[in-house]
Amino acid sequence: MDQAPDVVTVDPILAVVDVLDRDGRARVTLPVRHWPITVGRAVTCDIVLDDPYVAPQHAAIHEHEGGLQLTVGETVNGVWLKRRRVAAGERTELAAGDVVQIGGTRVRVRRAADTLAAERRWVPEATGSVRAVLALTLLFCAWNAADLWIHDDPGGRLTDYLPVLLGGPIAVAIWAAFWSVGSKLIRHRFDFWSHAAIALVASLGMSVAALLLPVLAFTSGWSWPSRIGPIVVGAIAWSAVAAHIGRLLPGRPRALAAVMGSLFVVGLGLYTFHNYETQDRVFPELYVTTLAPPSLRLAPTVSTARFVDESRALKSVLEAHVNDDDRPGRNED
Amino acid sequence: MPAPVSASAQRLYSEARPNLLQVRTLLKGQDSQASVGSGFLVTDEGHILTNYHVVSEAALQPDRYRLVYSTADRREGALQLLGFDAIHDLAVVKPVDPAPLAGHVGLRFRPRDRALEQGERIYSLGNPLDVGFAVIEGTYNGLVERSFYPTIFFSGSLNPGVSGGPTLDSQGAVIGINVAARRDGEQVSFLVPAVFAETLLQQARTAAPLTGPAYPTLVKQLWAHQAALTARFLEQPWRQAGHPRYVIPLPQETFMRCWGRSTPADAKGLEYEHAECAMDTRVFVSGWLTTGSLNVRHEAYDGAKLGTLRFAQRYTASFANEGFGGAGDSARTAPQCHERYVDRNGLPLRAVLCMSAYKKLTGLFDVSVLVATVDAPQQGVQGRFDAQGVSFDNAMALAAHYLAGFGWIKPPTS
Numbered sequence: 001m002d003q004a005p006d007v008v009t010v011d012p013i014l015a016v017v018d019v020l021d022r023d024g025r026a027r028v029t030l031p032v033r034h035w036p037i038t039v040g041r042a043v044t045c046d047i048v049l050d051d052p053y054v055a056p057q058h059a060a061i062h063e064h065e066g067g068l069q070l071t072v073g074e075t076v077n078g079v080w081l082k083r084r085r086v087a088a089g090e091r092t093e094l095a096a097g098d099v100v101q102i103g104g105t106r107v108r109v110r111r112a113a114d115t116l117a118a119e120r121r122w123v124p125e126a127t128g129s130v131r132a133v134l135a136l137t138l139l140f141c142a143w144n145a146a147d148l149w150i151h152d153d154p155g156g157r158l159t160d161y162l163p164v165l166l167g168g169p170i171a172v173a174i175w176a177a178f179w180s181v182g183s184k185l186i187r188h189r190f191d192f193w194s195h196a197a198i199a200l201v202a203s204l205g206m207s208v209a210a211l212l213l214p215v216l217a218f219t220s221g222w223s224w225p226s227r228i229g230p231i232v233v234g235a236i237a238w239s240a241v242a243a244h245i246g247r248l249l250p251g252r253p254r255a256l257a258a259v260m261g262s263l264f265v266v267g268l269g270l271y272t273f274h275n276y277e278t279q280d281r282v283f284p285e286l287y288v289t290t291l292a293p294p295s296l297r298l299a300p301t302v303s304t305a306r307f308v309d310e311s312r313a314l315k316s317v318l319e320a321h322v323n324d325d326d327r328p329g330r331n332e333d
Numbered sequence: 334m335p336a337p338v339s340a341s342a343q344r345l346y347s348e349a350r351p352n353l354l355q356v357r358t359l360l361k362g363q364d365s366q367a368s369v370g371s372g373f374l375v376t377d378e379g380h381i382l383t384n385y386h387v388v389s390e391a392a393l394q395p396d397r398y399r400l401v402y403s404t405a406d407r408r409e410g411a412l413q414l415l416g417f418d419a420i421h422d423l424a425v426v427k428p429v430d431p432a433p434l435a436g437h438v439g440l441r442f443r444p445r446d447r448a449l450e451q452g453e454r455i456y457s458l459g460n461p462l463d464v465g466f467a468v469i470e471g472t473y474n475g476l477v478e479r480s481f482y483p484t485i486f487f488s489g490s491l492n493p494g495v496s497g498g499p500t501l502d503s504q505g506a507v508i509g510i511n512v513a514a515r516r517d518g519e520q521v522s523f524l525v526p527a528v529f530a531e532t533l534l535q536q537a538r539t540a541a542p543l544t545g546p547a548y549p550t551l552v553k554q555l556w557a558h559q560a561a562l563t564a565r566f567l568e569q570p571w572r573q574a575g576h577p578r579y580v581i582p583l584p585q586e587t588f589m590r591c592w593g594r595s596t597p598a599d600a601k602g603l604e605y606e607h608a609e610c611a612m613d614t615r616v617f618v619s620g621w622l623t624t625g626s627l628n629v630r631h632e633a634y635d636g637a638k639l640g641t642l643r644f645a646q647r648y649t650a651s652f653a654n655e656g657f658g659g660a661g662d663s664a665r666t667a668p669q670c671h672e673r674y675v676d677r678n679g680l681p682l683r684a685v686l687c688m689s690a691y692k693k694l695t696g697l698f699d700v701s702v703l704v705a706t707v708d709a710p711q712q713g714v715q716g717r718f719d720a721q722g723v724s725f726d727n728a729m730a731l732a733a734h735y736l737a738g739f740g741w742i743k744p745p746t747s
Contacts, residue, residue: 153602280667287685289653301676311671318690321666
């Protein structure tokens with residue numbers, strides 16, 4: 001049997017009110033079909049907020065001269081807009097996309113007439129490939145085992161390697177898990193493998209830098225690669241921390257890099273200043289201590305006489321500091 | 334029949350007692366004693382001999398410390414410093430007011446032409462550990478071997494506090510001044526021969542009291558010491574360490590003493606031989622600073638059981654394990670180094686020369702030279718030479734002398 005459907009006239013949607021969650025995403029989107037709308041805890045309001053810090057009739061929003069205007073109702077808390085408090089009875093204009101804090105709830109009004117921001121291109125996020133992490137872990141374990149082998153005298157037991165082979169990956173896993181909990185809290189994803197990859201790459205990078213820079217100093221006869229070794233290792237470690245934080249807060253990579261870079265520069269400045277104050281040198285290392293196999297040496301030798309002659313330059317450096325007011329030594333009164 | 338020893342000590346003590354003093358260094362303003370030593374009258378004008386190290390605090394910081402004497406019969410008075418000889422650790426002081434000590438003729442020195450025989454009984458007097466005046470009987474055992482300056486070897490117990498007191502022969506004449514004892518042995522003690530005290534007394538007898546800090550005088554004495562030490566050291570040829578591959582500099586044992594050790598024969602890893610030569614002589618500057626000494630040492634490493642990589646790790650660790658006092662303190666600046674590969678007749682060496690300057694001992698430096706051979710992948714020698722309190726030019730001369738001590742036994746045929 002044909003029956004004509006009931007015709008219900010529905011007002012067109014003029015706007016929506018997004019009630020935001022703590023991450024800034026819309027938890028609920030409520031349609032607005034007429035102006036003004038009332039916002040409050042009272043069930044008679046158009047937008048009902050279940051929030052103890054919201055008054056029954058907290059605010060009203062209406063169209064005004066082509067824009068939106070918010071009038072604050074009977075409330076002790078008022079309304080916060082862009083870090084500015086709007087007290088009871090006051091009015092304020094709302095621009096497109098403004099987020100208003102009403103009590104403990106953040107609310108955004110979007111009008112149908114507002115121009116929408118362009119669609120952003122979706123770049124799939126690297127999630128950290130399990131295969132890459134396993135490969136890095138193997139490399140990491142191999143490095144640690146080689147390090148132990150070098151330090152061990154011939155005839156060592158194979159089981160001596162167990163703590164290193166197990167302990168290293170466990171330490172990395174704990175470190176990555178710590179950051180993953182951060183990711184879970186902030187981004188609602190555990191992200192373990194990418195944190196593990198960051199930790200492994202940084203650890204290997206630090207080990208390689210700590211080995212190669214002093215060897216370069218031995219080979220070339222230049223002291224600076226050895227002097228800057230600890231700073232390069234520190235920079236890699238700091239970059240790893242920045243990378244971990246970047247996984248937690250991917251929104252502003254440039255700002256994060258600027259902040260972390262500035263902090264590193266400030267730290268480096270304090271470190272070198274402290275060295276100069278206490279040791280009269282920018283780098284604490286007194287001399288290149290690495291003695292690599294002789295076949296790696298490319299730097300030339302000089303005669304004893306020339307070496308001693310060059311050492312005479314120390315005199316003026318030392319004499320510049322004889323009047324420094326250093327602290328008493330250990331055994332001094 | 335000789336008289337019983339105790340009777341002799343009793344007689345000597347009762348004769349010497351009026352001339353015996355305790356020399357105390359007091360903190361100005363609060364009269365608590367910072368250190369104590371002994372001293373003795375040597376003239377009828379009140380000249381008192383003691384050690385430089387007993388009066389050093391007052392000599393170097395006269396605005397913080399002052400000197401007083403107290404006698405066995407509890408008379409006390411202020412002292413003033415007339416002169417000192419830091420090299421032999423002697424000082425001459427005199428009471429500001431000579432009246433309380435008037436009438437004492439002082440102890441006499443044993444004539445220089447009458448040598449003591451080894452084994453003779455000698456008697457040391459002083460106030461050990463501020464307990465009370467004491468006479469300590471012991472034996473004269475000649476001069477200390479391999480000492481840079483003549484020092485009497487006294488077989489008797491010297492304790493802190495007797496420093497600066499006299500040691501007498503059986504006739505009651507001064508033969509030496511108590512100065513030091515070895516703490517790692519028993520009854521191994523040292524006296525400054527009286528002849529140096531006589532010389533200092535002649536110089537300081539009519540001198541005006543020192544008022545300001547004694548640094549200029551001290552520097553002059555240390556300068557003379559380092560000049561003599563450097564000259565004597567440089568004229569000595571190096572001895573051979575007996576290594577099959579390398580010529581390694583080892584000093585003569587005229588005023589240095591060398592000790593060696595090596596790894597046990599069944600060692601699995603790195604094998605080494607270690608030798609260290611040091612001087613007994615050190616010049617006391619202050620309670621926390623001695624200087625004027627030389628030190629030479631080396632380790633010869635054999636890593637044949639280790640292989641190249643493991644040897645490089647241990648060779649590096651040994652080269653890194655050298656201290657130079659990283660930061661400056663109130664005595665010395667922080668060290669500064671120069672490093673280079675140096676050629677010794679075809680033998681390549683890694684050489685590091687580090688120096689610090691003394692702050693108050695103007696013109697004096699500490700120098701250390703660190704050397705590692707870098708010619709072989711599984712063996713090598715690392716050496717270190719240290720000279721404390723030398724002039725800059727002498728530091729350079731000593732460094733060059735040390736480096737020249739390295740070479741090949743026979744250059745490898747390649």
